[in-house]
Amino acid sequence: MSKRIDINDLNIYYGSFHAVKDVSMVIEPKSVTAFIGPSGCGKSTFLRTLNRMHEVVPGGRVEGDVLMDGRNLYSRDVDPVDVRREVGMVFQRPNPFPTMSIKENVLAGLRLNSKRMSSSTADELCERALRGANLWSEVKDRLDRPGSGLSGGQQQRLCIARAIAVQPEVILMDEPCSALDPISTLAVEDLIHELKSDYTVVIVTHNMQQAARVSDRTGFFNLEATGKPGHLVEMDDTQRIFNNPGKKATEDYISGRFG
Amino acid sequence: MSMTSDRGARPGRRRTVRRPGDITFHGAALASGLTILAILAGVAIFLVVEAAPVLTADPEELTAGGFGRYVLPLIAGTVIASVIAMVVATPVAVGIALFISHYAHRRVGTSVGFVVDLLAAVPSVVFGMWGWQVLAPRMVPLYRWLEANLGFIPVFGSASSTGRTLMTASLVLAVMILPIITSVSREVFLQTPRLHEEAALALGATKWEMIRTAVxxxxxxxxxxxxxxxxxxxxxxxxxxxxxxxxxxxxxVLIDSGNSTIPAEIALNFPEASGLRLSELIGAGLVLFLITLAVNLLARWVVARRADFSGAN
Structure with a gap:
């Protein structure tokens, strides 16, 4: 249930704006890969190309290949809708559907895949996903209440439950803790550790300690100047990046001597 | 209660500073609110007082031998015509609103929206004349077909030869209420948070599924x-x-002449009415007022019932 992703010479554009240039990397299955870098360096944009969400923005397009277990996500016969069913995503701000109950939120993805399921199967899948997101014990008595009534951290774990309910191959997280308090952040980080045993996890974060805590590999993105495209400076084992980075720019960034 | 003693007794509780701007605005807002209430109450009192003679009058003197027997068919005509208009207009309006907000290219959407809004600017007399001269004659073949093929259903029992029927009126009403439903729907669809749309898309929703789940x-x-x-x-x-x-x-039978609605009945008979007949018409107006009030309360109740899930929290 987890796949390896190979990215070859990926260039990302919005209309005529060149957002990210020449990224090549390998994302290993059953590991956590973190992207760090200053604001506007294209790390979130890059993350969104892994499930073709950047195409939602008008004018968004890429050149290059993203191979998931050898299959190119950008070949002509691939439907972005199918890609997104295999590559789940968790956003910066918790976004449970406000018009749905907690349970309906968890099952939203499964319902989209238009599987008819009995109510006992639905209950089972709902419980499994919520347990997988470490949320079951907190919400099991109020599954029919609106998801928007939960705290921020609970909402974010609800979104993770919603993402894993469809059993994706890969889970992308775009700064999942930046809107959360430290306790909730800890809960989500613990969860990321557990998710690693089943999924390929890719996380974008502004918080370098977080990258150091949760990830196995870290990629550092940077941009030469405002208006220039972002690029991948270096990517290595997280230990290496934080203790003994290969590039001066990386060292400056992680030690706070940036700019 | 006096402010001075209050201030002396509880030093911990500060009096809020009252700024002239706040006081003026507060007064203006309060006055506007009260004016609306006063107008509404005035209308209600007028209707009740003027309609009162009908209730005490001898039923023999009334048009149909009793106010209830007079007004019930009118209520039925009014409600049937309005409900048909609503049922026809709502899906079309929601469709147009979705097209403008989520499917059309921005420029196309704006101009379609503009055209729909223009529809609201057409005076109702013009709609009336169009319905009478243009739509009604063209509906006749359809009514004949309905009578021939679905005549066993009472509502299609016999067909009008002029097309000036409650059904035609309902369809014109549908066109007339289309703009308001469209523009309100369009505004709320446009306000769907981008986050929720992306949440649906990231779960692997197609565009239509995204609209169904989020919008x-x-x-x-x-x-x-x-x-x-x-x-x-x-x-x-x-x-x-x-x-x-x-x-x-x-x-x-909706496709033959006959039936009437409360407003049409009032408009057609008001000029020559006097005495008890006048009270009767005003009484019909009071009934219409109560129906619209009930509809609004019902709508509020429907919306409030799902308040927890509205996304406003």
């Missing part, structure tokens, strides 16, 4: 509100119905 549920209170505004307009619409319909006694 429609989020916009539902707005659509209901718009529909109720439209229904209110249809219930009260006078000129178009008065011109199109060739009125008569109540009949279940």
């Amino acid at each position: 429609l549920p989020f916009g539902m209170p707005g659509v209901i509100g718009g529909t109720m505004l439209g229904l209110g307009r249809a219930l009260g619409e006078t000129m178009a119905v008065a011109i199109i319909l060739s009125p008569g006694v109540f009949t279940w």
